[in-house]
Amino acid sequence: MNDSQIRGAEIVIKSLVAENARYIFGYPGGAIMPVYDALYDYMDQIQHILTRHEQGAIHAAQGYARVSGQVGVCMATSGPGATNLITGIADALIDSTPLVCITGQVVSTLLGTDAFQETDVVGISMPGTKWNIQVRKVEDIAPAIAKGFHIARSGRPGPVLIDITKDAQIALGEFNYVPCLNIRSYRPYPKVEDHIIEKATALINQAERPYVLFGQGVVLGKAEKALRAFLDKTGIPAACTLLGTGALPESHPNFVGKLGMHGNYGPNLLTNQCDVLIAIGMRFDDRVTGDVKRYAKQAKVIHLELDPAEIDKNVKCELAVLGDCKVSLEKLTEKVAKGNHPDWIMKFRELEAEEKRVVVGNDLSPTKVGLTMGEVIRHINEFKADDAILVTDVGQHQMVAWRYFEYKTTRTQVTSGGLGTMGFALPAALGAQLHDYNRQVICVVGDGGIQMTIQELGTIMQTKAPVKVVLLNNNFLGMVRQWQQLFFDKRYSFTELDNPDFIKIAEAYNFKVQKVDERTDLRQAVAEMFVHEGPYFLEVVVEKEDNVFPMIATGSSVEEVRLS
Amino acid sequence: MNKRYTISVFTENFIGILSRITLIFTRRGINIDGFTASESREEGIYRISIVVTTSEEQIIQLSKQIEKIIDVIKAFYYLDDEMVFQEIALYKIPIDSIDSGLEKVIRQHNARIISAEKDFVVIEMTGHKEETQELLEVLKDFNVLEFVRSGRVAVAKPMETIDKYL
Numbered sequence: 001m002n003d004s005q006i007r008g009a010e011i012v013i014k015s016l017v018a019e020n021a022r023y024i025f026g027y028p029g030g031a032i033m034p035v036y037d038a039l040y041d042y043m044d045q046i047q048h049i050l051t052r053h054e055q056g057a058i059h060a061a062q063g064y065a066r067v068s069g070q071v072g073v074c075m076a077t078s079g080p081g082a083t084n085l086i087t088g089i090a091d092a093l094i095d096s097t098p099l100v101c102i103t104g105q106v107v108s109t110l111l112g113t114d115a116f117q118e119t120d121v122v123g124i125s126m127p128g129t130k131w132n133i134q135v136r137k138v139e140d141i142a143p144a145i146a147k148g149f150h151i152a153r154s155g156r157p158g159p160v161l162i163d164i165t166k167d168a169q170i171a172l173g174e175f176n177y178v179p180c181l182n183i184r185s186y187r188p189y190p191k192v193e194d195h196i197i198e199k200a201t202a203l204i205n206q207a208e209r210p211y212v213l214f215g216q217g218v219v220l221g222k223a224e225k226a227l228r229a230f231l232d233k234t235g236i237p238a239a240c241t242l243l244g245t246g247a248l249p250e251s252h253p254n255f256v257g258k259l260g261m262h263g264n265y266g267p268n269l270l271t272n273q274c275d276v277l278i279a280i281g282m283r284f285d286d287r288v289t290g291d292v293k294r295y296a297k298q299a300k301v302i303h304l305e306l307d308p309a310e311i312d313k314n315v316k317c318e319l320a321v322l323g324d325c326k327v328s329l330e331k332l333t334e335k336v337a338k339g340n341h342p343d344w345i346m347k348f349r350e351l352e353a354e355e356k357r358v359v360v361g362n363d364l365s366p367t368k369v370g371l372t373m374g375e376v377i378r379h380i381n382e383f384k385a386d387d388a389i390l391v392t393d394v395g396q397h398q399m400v401a402w403r404y405f406e407y408k409t410t411r412t413q414v415t416s417g418g419l420g421t422m423g424f425a426l427p428a429a430l431g432a433q434l435h436d437y438n439r440q441v442i443c444v445v446g447d448g449g450i451q452m453t454i455q456e457l458g459t460i461m462q463t464k465a466p467v468k469v470v471l472l473n474n475n476f477l478g479m480v481r482q483w484q485q486l487f488f489d490k491r492y493s494f495t496e497l498d499n500p501d502f503i504k505i506a507e508a509y510n511f512k513v514q515k516v517d518e519r520t521d522l523r524q525a526v527a528e529m530f531v532h533e534g535p536y537f538l539e540v541v542v543e544k545e546d547n548v549f550p551m552i553a554t555g556s557s558v559e560e561v562r563l564s
Numbered sequence: 565m566n567k568r569y570t571i572s573v574f575t576e577n578f579i580g581i582l583s584r585i586t587l588i589f590t591r592r593g594i595n596i597d598g599f600t601a602s603e604s605r606e607e608g609i610y611r612i613s614i615v616v617t618t619s620e621e622q623i624i625q626l627s628k629q630i631e632k633i634i635d636v637i638k639a640f641y642y643l644d645d646e647m648v649f650q651e652i653a654l655y656k657i658p659i660d661s662i663d664s665g666l667e668k669v670i671r672q673h674n675a676r677i678i679s680a681e682k683d684f685v686v687i688e689m690t691g692h693k694e695e696t697q698e699l700l701e702v703l704k705d706f707n708v709l710e711f712v713r714s715g716r717v718a719v720a721k722p723m724e725t726i727d728k729y730l
Contacts, residue, residue, distance in 0.1 A: 122580060127587050131634045134579070151634055184730055185576050185637040309628040312621075 005172040008138040009034035012102065012164065013042045015145040018177040021073045021100075023064060023434060024048045025057040029077025030117055032104030034169040049434065049463060052455035054081050056427040058088025059453065062097050063431030066414045067389055067439075069222075071098040071152050072431065078104045079117030082124075082163070087421055089128040089159045094418030095243060096220060098157035100148045101125075107167040108136040121163050130158030136165045138173035143180070150180040155188025156307045157220060190308060192323035192331060200302050200321050200328075201335040203276055209344045210236045211274035211299075213259060213288075216243035216417075217281015217306060223326035224410045227280065228252065230333045235340030237348055239267035241282050243417045246407040256348040261287045261552050262399040265359075266351030268552060268561040271296050273347075280304045281325045284314035285418065294557035304328045358563040359549050364404065370543030371519055373400040373472050379526040380442060380470070381406045388440035389414060389432050393425035393449035396478035399548045401444045423452025426469070430456060433465040440468065440530070447473040447499050457509040460535050468529050469511070471539045474546070475499055482547045487554075506537035517541035568597070569623045570649065570718050571630065571641045573612040574604060574726045578635040585612065585636075588629045594618055598651070600715035606726060609637065613649075615716050638729045642720055649718035653696035654678075655687040655703050656710035666706050673699045684709060 006014075012035050016024065026048060028036040039048055051057040054076045061072030076082050082103040092099045106115040122134045131151045135144045141164060148160040204210055218227050224247050231238055231254045238248060239259050248255055257264030259271075268290075271277070277299040282288070289295040292314055300318040303311055304325045311320040321328045363374030377400060390405045391414040392398040398415055407413060414432055416424040429443035450471055460467050477495040484492050506513045512532050516525045522540065529536045552561045575581050582601065589596055598615035616623070623641045630639040655675075657666070662685065670676065675689035687703070689696050696713055 123583065126580065126583055127591065132580075183634065186634050307632070309625070309632045311628075313625060 004174060006175055007034065007038065007169065008141050008164070008171050008173060009038040009169040011138065011141045011173060011175050012145065012169065013038045013046065014175050015142045015177055016073060017042065017045050018179070019071070019145070019149045021046060021071065023061075024073050024075050025051055025060040025064070025431065026075030027051060027054050027057055027077070027081060029081045029104065031078035031106055031166050032075060032081070032102075034166065035075070035102070035104065035164075049430075049459065051427065051459045053453065054084030055087055055423065056453050056456040056459060058085045058092070058099070058101065059421075059424050059427035060431035060434075060456075060459070061099055062088060062092055062424075063391060063414055063428030064435050065097050065099060065431075066428070067411050067432045068435040069411065071100055071149055073100050073102070075102045076104070077117065078106055078121070079119045081117075082121035083119060085161075086125060086128060087419075089125055089161065091416055091419040091421045091424065092159040093128050093130065095416065096157050096216060097159065098152040099159040100145070100152050101159060101161045103161065103163045104169070105134065105163045105165045108165040109167070111165070121161065125161045128159065129161045132161040132163070134163040134165070135168055138168050138171035141168060141173070142175065142177050146178060146180040147183065150183070151186070155186075189306070189324055190322040192321070192327045194331070196319065196321050197328065197331045197335060199319055200332060203300055203302055203319060204234065204278065204332070205337045207276035209274045209341070210234070210276040210278060211270065212236050212238035212278045212280060213241065213282055214238060214244045214247055214280040215241040215282025217304075217325050218244055218247040219410055221281060221306065221325045223281070223329055224248065226326045226329035226333065230329045230336075233333055233338055234336055236278070237341065237345045239264070241285070241288055242402060242415065243413070244282060245402065245413040246410050249408050250406060251408070254345070256345065257352065258403065259288050261290070262403065262548050262550065264352065264403075265355035265550050265561055265563060266348040268550070268558045269351060270347060272298065272557065272559040274299050277301045278304070279315075279317075280329070281306070283310045286314070289314060290552045290556050290558045290560070294559075355550065355563065363400070368543070370546070371517070371522065371540060372546060373397055373542050374404050375519070376470065376472060376522065376526070376540050376542070377401050377404040377444075379523050382523070383527050383530045384442065385440050387412065388442055391415065391425050391429040391432055391441060391443045393445040394420045394422045395446050395449060396474075396482065396546070396548050397444055397446045397472040399479075422449040424449070426450060426453050427456045427459070429467045429469070430460050430463065430465050433467050434463065437466065441466075443467050443469045445469065445471055446478060447471060447475060447497060447502070448477045450502075454505065457506060457511065461509045461511070464534060466534050466536070469506070469535070469537045470529075471502055471537070472542050473499065473502065473539055474542050474544050476544060478546075479548070481545065485545070485547070502539050503537070511535045511537040513537045513539070515539040515541070566617050566619055568615065568617050568644055569641050570644070570647055570716060571614045571616065571623070571627055571639055572718065572720060573614065573630055573639045574637040574729070575610050575612065576635040576637065577608055577610055581633070581635050582612070584633050585614070585630055588626060589616070592622070592626070594622065594626070598715035600717055602717075604726065606730070609726065613716050613718050638726060640720060642718075646721050647718045648721065649692070649716045650690050651693055651696060651714050651716050652688065652690045653699070653711070653713040655689075655700065655708055656684050657687060657703065657706050658684050658709055661706040669699070669702050669706075673702070675699060
């Protein structure tokens with residue numbers, strides 16, 4: 001044995017330290033124990049967060065990655081530990097979140113023998129990962145981790161899984177970390193072509209009713225300033241997708257609202273009236289397009305996109321501007337003519353006024369007895385800091401919070417967009433909070449979703465992360481109930497919940513708690529929540545059978561968006 | 565309109581690459597008609613030919629999603645007339661079926677006997693699927709015991725080579 005040799009398990013930790021990983025979100029178990037043993041000596045260099053379930057670990061890593069822009073790291077043992085990561089892996093792939101997941105695996109001689117806690121996690125995770133690998137030799141550990149980080153964070157980010165057999169963790173090897181900078185079969189940044197920029201410029205300059213739709217690509221590409229400069233110069237109205245929210249301050253004069261099934265009235269409806277549609281870092285999800293056969297047919301579509309596989313996938317474009325959208329936007333801003341479109345923007349404002357009159361007023365300042373989700377968000381806006389992060393789960397509360405929360409800076413919106421993973425919010429809020437203990441992190445969650453990962457209250461307790469949990473409780477799986485009401489003849493099949501006393505649960509986890517079911521107490525309760533320094537749990541009992549509007553029903557066109 | 569396409573994929577030799585590629589077809593519910601893999605002209609780079617019948621729209625998306633796989637260097641797609649291709653077929657015939665009629669059939673189809681055993685002979689034919697299929701139909705009169713046809717081996721007519729993507 002050479003003195004400079006260390007165990008594979010220690011190589012794992014040293015590699016993570018070399019990649020500047022700040023946290024490991026994880027859960028120990030048999031096949032990953034050597035790595036946990038090695039971790040014991042590195043607690044001053046890397047912090048491990050022990051969640052209460054592996055799904056909690058990966059969602060926390062996602063929350064951390066989304067607000068920090070760094071690669072989130074999570075760790076689990078073989079078998080059930082690894083399979084519990086799968087939902088988060090699928091979520092991170094569809095929402096382009098950079099993750100490195102490290103799983104332990106049974107010793108290599110037992111592979112394929114149905115050994116205790118053996119599962120083919122490389123096989124299971126293959127369709128959900130950007131890249132994955134099984135490592136069976138100690139000398140392959142560091143190169144695999146280096147390659148994994150490079151792949152996770154470059155180009156269109158995504159989750160990577162590295163499965164390491166226990167014998168590789170135990171074996172001795174040299175540690176010589178070489179960061180991975182290039183893989184010959186992988187070209188993460190297509191070059192922006194100048195002749196394409198010229199064509200795009202011509203299309204934009206001659207447009208009478210141009211319209212910008214921006215998505216999370218702007219955030220991931222750090223193109224927020226470039227987007228703003230482009231909009232300032234061209235005067236083009238711009239709307240955001242769910243995950244693009246916050247990339248442009250909502251106070252920007254060109255910002256006209258949000259797209260999608262429960263987005264704003266004007267931005268959806270006017271998609272079918274623009275003449276040039278400029279899509280930036282978004283992928284025309286079906287929740288944005290509605291019936292794609294009747295989506296923006298009149299418009300010439302310019303698609304600024306990093307991932308070639310997104311071009312023409314859902315919506316055929318006139319011109320694909322492949323490459324980093326920051327580069328493309330900067331080049332375009334330089335070339336395009338200065339312009340403004342007051343009459344066109346006025347159309348959005350008119351429809352915005354109509355939406356306010358029919359929907360928003362009743363949501364934010366209701367006159368009926370029951371509390372609305374909207375008025376809770378209104379009071380949050382009143383007391384929150386400008387850079388507060390909103391983490392939401394999935395369902396009605398997610399849509400209402402998104403519609404009404406005042407986003408002022410980038411990376412303040414964390415939610416499960418593409419996959420729609422209930423149970424995401426609570427652990428993701430923990431991860432978001434760990435990025436910065438001094439930022440406000442507000443976790444708005446429903447009574448259904450919170451119970452999917454409610455055990456992570458324990459992780460929040462242990463880390464003392466000052467997350468503000470706002471439970472909007474309607475004792476229903478509200479979004480499914482809404483669909484049952486509108487499309488299934490009010491047949492409320494298995495959507496009503498007999499809930500526990502959430503306050504008692506939160507108290508048991510050492511949260512400061514408050515429960516509100518009267519309008520007169522709401523404002524004060526929200527104010528108190530923000531004053532409290534530690535973790536806080538506010539339960540608001542809201543109207544049982546409220547619906548979220550506007551809405552584009554499945555199969556409808558964007559121009560058929562309904563206000564009621 | 566559906567047509568027959570060959571996707572020609574150049575990949576690194578990475579464990580699991582075949583699974584990753586086939587998953588893309590599985591997900592969209594597209595049946596793979598033929599599949600072959602071998603090392604390419606470049607050492608260490610593998611070449612996979614996949615034959616599918618689908619629309620042009622789908623084949624473009626499939627190719628792009630295959631190319632998105634980290635260890636895939638490049639994926640091209642071609643219509644049949646943009647490639648030179650062959651398949652090989654083997655037919656196992658019992659010895660007691662052999663007569664002058666069989667010999668004539670073999671000659672007519674440019675096939676040949678590549679092995680003669682105590683109880684059977686093996687006939688080999690290379691060609692397009694339609695041709696090897698036609699021979700199979702004819703040989704059915706001679707009691708075919710076993711039949712197997714390979715996937716397509718194909719080279720593209722366009723003069724582009726993989727070097728420029730390395």
